[in-house]
Amino acid sequence: MAPIASNKAALLALRCPRCHEGKIFTSPALSFKFAEMPEVCPVCGQPTEPEPGFYYGAMFVxxxxxxAIFAVTAAALYFLFGDPEIWVYVVVVGLTAMLFTPLSVRYSRMLMLYWFGGVHYTSNWTRYEPKIRRTALAPKPTPAVA
Incomplete structure (x- = not known):
């Protein structure tokens, strides 16, 4: 599959910010696993979670x-049906919120990944290989004896 050239189009298509080809979510939007993401992009290998707890910020988005969904739904009810009873607002706004929750969660995660993930589109990408950081506790490699 050819990569999507535009960042906006790739974001709307829920594609990897690095290669614009890999699908970021593993399950359909209208399933119980709508928020499941692979650990890495299936095409380029880019990690989908830059750091632990990265997507906590997506809750605010x-x-x-x-x-916005509540406001638009309530305004539509008010103007289309002439200020119905309060229970109509509660039921319709509640059902609309439940219907749009999977899309809201997915697009909020994508916005976080595109805006704050530190990953940018590269047309000539190579497979991502994580850099191993050596710490004081990590064992040092032993030289080969010939």
Missing amino acids: SYAFSV
């Missing part, structure tokens, strides 16, 4: 999406 998802919250903003939910508030």
